[in-house]
Amino acid sequence: MARRPPGPLRPLAQAAAIAGLSPDDRVTVRAGLRWRLAPGGDDRVALHVFDRTLTLPAGCVPALRVLLTGRATRVGDLPGLDTDDDRLVLARRLLREAILTPT
Template identity: 55%
Template sequence: MTGRPPRSAQHSAAPAPRSPTRCSVALRLAGRMLRFPAYCAAALRAALDGAPHPVADLPLDDDEDRLVPARRLLTEGLVVPAPSGLP
């Protein structure tokens, strides 16, 4: 999957700053906000950095943990499947 660059200054797909007391991480989008558990922050940064990443390489503990944010990012249109043959 490949992260899409923001469409405008109001559309920021970067995770909100980290806080030691934060239980979740939020992605601010035009008109809405997506929340993920705080442990997904590193995986979200990786998925949204614009480079192709196999879901299996996202820095989470197991495949199920990797699939949940990947599917949600795909559903929301924040990432797209990479063409086959790319790492």
């Protein structure tokens, strides 16, 4: 994986998006982010990005695949998660980790 960092962030927009995130909000993967999904063991998946690895439940894989396409995605439309609360938790985590950005 290349060591070149992804595009810049807007920290205030990230913080506002996390604080006010709703199922109707749209997010997209951070510009220029290089990523790789791999089995994480014990029903987990590892999301490798340029400077770290996040471990998430394997049930998040369908939603991660949609989010990481680069297309703007409505949080409430994320597949594979049972409730909007689950979708919001995943989207907030990825916003906090600077993997997603608000659109």
